[in-house]
Amino acid sequence: MTFGENLQRLRKEKGLSQEDVAQALFVSRQTISKWETDKAEPGVDNLKALAGLYGVSLDRLMMWEKPQAVQPVRSAPSQRCVRERSPAYLFWTALLVAMTVAVGIFTMENYGSVSIPISLIAMVVGLWVRYPAMWIVLQCVFAVCAVLGGVNLLLGSFAGALNLLINGGYILVLYTPSIRRRFRVIKDTPMTILGITGPTGAGKTTALREIEKLGGAVIDCDAVYHDLLESDITLQGMLESAFGPLRDESGAIDRKKLGTIVFGDPEKLEKLNTIAQTATVKRTQELLEEYRAKGKNLVAIDAIALLESPLAQLCDATIAVIAPPEVRVQRIMAREGISEEYAWSRVKAQKSEDYFTQGCGYTLYNDCAQAEEFARQARTLVESILQEHIQ
Ligand SMILES: CC(C)(COP(=O)(O)OP(=O)(O)OC[C@H]1O[C@@H](n2cnc3c(N)ncnc32)[C@H](O)[C@@H]1O)[C@@H](O)C(=O)NCCC(=O)NCCS
Ligand SMILES: Nc1ncnc2c1ncn2[C@@H]1O[C@H](COP(=O)(O)OP(=O)(O)OP(=O)(O)O)[C@@H](O)[C@H]1O
Structure with a gap:
């Protein structure tokens, strides 16, 4: 082919x-x-x-x-600093050390400036730094040295220019993961991706709040989709060419109108899913990359259509959150103030509980009387999954 x-x-x-x-x-x-x-x-x-x-x-x-x-990324979350020491990292650092020593001696002898030697010491310490707090201290040292360099430059000092150049360079490298990645100074940050799925009102968002409390980031595909619906004119155009006029008085796509069209018609719902998935998956992958670049160790993707989408293949573990339909109808009516009829039409349009439990590696059954009790169960499960990934 x-x-x-x-x-x-x-x-x-x-x-x-x-x-x-x-x-x-x-x-x-x-x-x-x-x-x-x-x-x-x-x-x-x-x-x-x-x-x-x-x-x-x-x-x-x-x-x-x-x-x-497509191999899932397997890794353990850790509290350590995300820097990885690759051979290239050592090479570039050695080169920087050599350059800084030369410039440091030159500026000290000729101009009496000590900023570069100080930042040199900070950088050498940085070779062995593994914890975010110390990393922040180092960034401050470079920033202070760069500011001093800038002031000296304004006063007409050549040493100030060199100082600004060297320390400014350090800061640029520290804050720009793409530069570090290009020079292979850091390896891709290991990141555990959890996929959370299940029918409406089951308690996915409640479980996700617990993941956030554990330091994880959450990508809510409903929210991603809603943002795109407002901003992506290609998506808006594709929806209107597939389902006819959908705008409300403000000119925005009226989701309830679209919901009324598709929730009772499996073929139309399937068509909507294809259009929505195309846009949502692309944006979700971008967000995952952003979190990876920021060094996030844990990210959860919340998506009703996770199992049908290519995103499922990126997950290290998948969790189905389910609850009885009558309970879910009551919950979403209370949460969104929608009618019982619309709530049932949404619930009935969705896949069965078995679909979610059979497709996922783990299941959380949310029949707890209190949301707090369910949140505790969700936290325990997530912690045990993370433990498994550490080993
Ligand atoms: C069907 C639409 C018009 C309903 O809008 P509405 O405002 O009533 O719901 P909202 O968008 O707030 O979603 C609330 C819940 O409805 C359910 N739902 C949304 N889309 C779907 C779908 N295609 N199939 C089954 N259930 C769905 C989910 O449980 C979701 O959490 C809208 O959700 C839509 O266009 N959905 C298609 C996009 C999609 O698949 N979104 C999920 C991203 S993974
Ligand atoms: N065990 C529980 N007892 C009482 N209320 C609960 C319980 N679990 C969740 N809820 C409430 O039910 C509502 C629906 O839960 P949640 O928003 O977590 O569901 P969801 O699966 O994310 O739904 P959707 O897919 O529609 O966004 C929320 O208002 C939540 O606070």
Whole structure:
């Protein structure tokens, strides 16, 4: 299979037309056609956008990897500083040390400046620093030295310029993970990804609050989708071309109107899911990368459609949160002030409890009388999953 044929297959698997893809990528339909017939090749940005749109990894898009080969990232959460010492890290650090020693001696002898030697000591200590608090102290040392350098520069000192350059450089490197990654100063941060799924009103959000209390980040796919619904005109256009006019008086997409159309019609719901998933998965992957770059050790993805989406393959563990339908109807009516009829239509449109429990590695059954009791159970489960990942 050629690269173009693979692109075409992935697009068709998603049920998208060339026109849909062209709109999403802001290119012409002819361009998509050329890519799919191997007459032209997409650039790097378009490759990334295509991977996001089709919900596959770049490797799979480029056919470097078989579909099932997406390996979940397995790691243990830790309180340690996220820096990793790769051989390249030691190389670049040694080079910086050598440069700083030379510049430090030069500025001390000629200008009597001690800022560079101080920041040099801080940097050497930094080689052995493993804890975030000390890392923050180091950043402060570099920042103070850089400010002193800036002041001296304003006073016309050449040493000030060198000082600013060296310490400013350190700060830039410290604060820019992409630079450190490019020079292989840090390895990708290990990150545990938990997938939380289950029907409406079961208690997923309640469980997620506990994950946040454990220091984890949460990606709520409902919220991601709602943001996109407001900001992504391609998504709005695709929804209206599929389901007709959907705007309310303010011009925004009226979700309740859309819900009334799709919740009673499985075919329409399926169509909506494909459109929504395309946009939501791409944004969720971006958020995961942002958290990885920030060094987050634990991230939970909350998605009703997790098991049908490529996101499930990225999870180290999946948890189904379930509760009896009548209880869920009461909960969502109380939470959102919606009618019983609309609440039931939403509940009935969703997959069965078995679907979620069989698809996930763990199950939380939320029939507790109090939300707090359920929150405790959720916390215990998450802690035990994390323990398993540490071993
Ligand atoms: C169906 C829509 C119009 C209903 O809007 P509404 O304001 O009533 O619900 P809201 O968006 O706040 O979602 C509340 C809950 O409804 C349920 N729900 C949402 N979408 C779906 C769906 N496609 N299938 C089954 N249940 C759904 C979920 O349990 C969700 O937590 C809207 O949710 C939508 O467009 N959904 C499709 C996007 C989607 O799949 N979202 C989930 C992201 S993983
Ligand atoms: N055991 C419980 N007892 C009483 N109320 C609960 C319990 N568990 C959750 N709730 C409440 O029920 C409502 C629904 O829970 P939650 O928002 O966590 O569900 P969800 O699975 O995230 O739903 P959705 O998918 O619709 O967002 C919330 O208002 C929550 O406080």
